[in-house]
Amino acid sequence: MVYDYDLLVIGAGSGGVRCARIAAEQGAKVAIVEKQHWGGTCVNIGCVPKKLMMMASGFGDEAKLSQGFGWSNQRGEHHWKALIEAKNNEVERLNQVYLSTLRKAGVHIYTGSASFKDPHTLQICKSSLSPEYFETKCVSSERIVIATGSLPTLPDIEGNTLGITSDQAFYLSERPKRVLIVGAGYIGIEFSGIFKGLGSTVDLVYRQKLPLRGFDEDLRQALYDGITQRGITQHNECKPLNVLKRADKYIVHLDNGKKIETDCVFFATGRHPNSKGLNLSTVGVNLSSKGQIFVNNEFETNVPHIYAIGDVIDKINLTPVAIAQGHALAERLFAGSQRHNAYAMTPKAVFFYPPLSSTGLTEEEAVKEGEIEIYQTQFTPMRFAFSSSKFKTFIKMIVDKKTQKVIGLHIMGIDAPEMMQGFAVAIAAGLTKYGFDQTIGIHPSSAEELVSLRQITRVAKKV
Incomplete structure (x- = not known):
């Protein structure tokens, strides 16, 4: 032929x-x-315009942070159309x-x-x-x-066509003052941060106890705390029953009995x-x-x-x-x-404020493979030293006890994805904890904490 x-x-x-x-x-x-x-x-x-919008949402926070360092500028109004x-x-x-x-x-x-x-x-x-x-x-x-x-996948509920998905979110002519986001995966978490950072009131509705199903439990807890600190209202362990339109507003009924009025319903319910x-x-x-x-x-x-x-x-x-x-x-x-x-060691990032990133196994996955050592720390980075917003950086390292290979790394904090990309190479190459310990840190930086972890937080194994 x-x-x-x-x-x-x-x-x-x-x-x-x-x-x-x-x-x-x-x-x-x-x-x-x-x-x-x-x-x-x-x-x-998707990811390119989303990160551009995430960066836009963070500049207001950076302007506010700068005041603690002596700058007199005030946070100005954001122009959505621009x-x-x-x-x-x-x-x-x-x-x-x-x-x-x-x-x-x-x-x-x-x-x-x-x-x-x-x-x-x-x-x-x-x-x-x-x-x-x-x-x-x-x-x-x-x-x-x-x-x-x-x-995008819409949930099978009454009024699902009244909402938008990420496809439409990038082309809204105006930023809604109030947004209700359904779903706490990548898209739901990232857009909740975008809209909140640009000035919207945000409600986040999801079925699980913690956001980002499939990520490490401790990282999920750190994110849960960060979402609340960001000023986003979380409605966890529930789901919407329907969406109703009332004049130019929307009413969303949840299965826990709550009713939420909003200007925009955003479905981030998977793809x-x-x-x-x-x-x-x-x-x-x-x-x-x-x-x-x-x-x-x-x-x-x-x-x-x-x-x-x-x-x-x-x-x-x-x-x-x-x-x-x-x-x-x-x-x-x-x-x-x-x-x-090395698909098993694929690094991942979620661009919230602050962002989070993971590579390798979660603790829940690792304990199924054998006995593990956990190294964990949490601290306030220097960026927030003079601010009332004390966003913490969270770091968790998982080490195979027998081989001493680092098999999982989870970070939430400013520049977490940038840090993770470099360390993902080391983890994919099979670097041991001793290899991390041998490496001299860059001071002062958040990344130096990754080569300074010495005290085992706990040892875990499959029960």
Whole structure:
């Protein structure tokens, strides 16, 4: 068979773009199809604009902190529209960067909606955003990669369509004075901090006892305390029953009997794989009931020449993981490489104020593997020395007692993600606690505490 392409990628998010570019640089004939967002969710309606908005929300706090150091400036009024305009301009610039990168690599670009016509052929329907004119095209490829990401999930309650998700939050024409956020995962926590930092009153509703399910329990407790200290009202161990509209306000009834009036209801209730509409049943690709595409360790579906990467496989749903998967897959297919990444030690960050970051195992996971030693500390960093806002930095290190390898690290505090990226390399490489102890700290810094932990807080093992 002669195909139009050696590789065709569906979805131009970070993972899909990396896969297409690396394959093209290895000499493959490559095409990529994207319906709307060049750069995907992360660049357009995800981590990049979210961090820009998080940074905006923190500047007011920094101005207030500076007064303790002798500055006389007063915290001024924030202009939401100016922020959104600046964010939109940056996102558009990044869109063009992604397109330019693909074109320079020799990747053929299609803007449209793709679906399978047969196992090697995609039907591409023209999008209104397409720079080239076509109604419908059919293109064939020897190999096809699905990198279509994920979409927000709405809760199954009355009035769910009255709320917004993160997709709409980035384009609100005005900042709501009162926001009720449902969900305490990455998105719920980060946007609660953004809106609060910019001046909104925020209610945070979630089902668990503590926020950020899946993170270390002590880190979750530190975050719970930090959320309250930030001035956000938490409604834990409950969920919304319905959302009602009353004039220009919304009424949310919770299952604990409380009723909350707000100007905006924001659902941060998870995401689901974006596999609907690809016509995968035609080619027999196996899916879960939620739309997750099943793959093996080489990102192969049950159909040998069809692959999937990123959020659509619903494993570790982080942008750098999708990029690593796309890079590894392209090199394996076209460069004979056996590139692999240390996914078990994937570092994570949640951009609250202050932010938090983790790598490796939680205490709850580690004790299932064997006996562990816990090193833990909490302190007020110098940034808050002259302020009434005494946000604490929390650090927890988990060490395998037998091997003395550091197998988990959890930090909440200013610059936590920046600190974690460097230490994640050491942990992924298998550094022992002795290696940390040998390292000279940078003084004065919060990061020096990581190489100064000497006293074991406790020893734990599986009961």
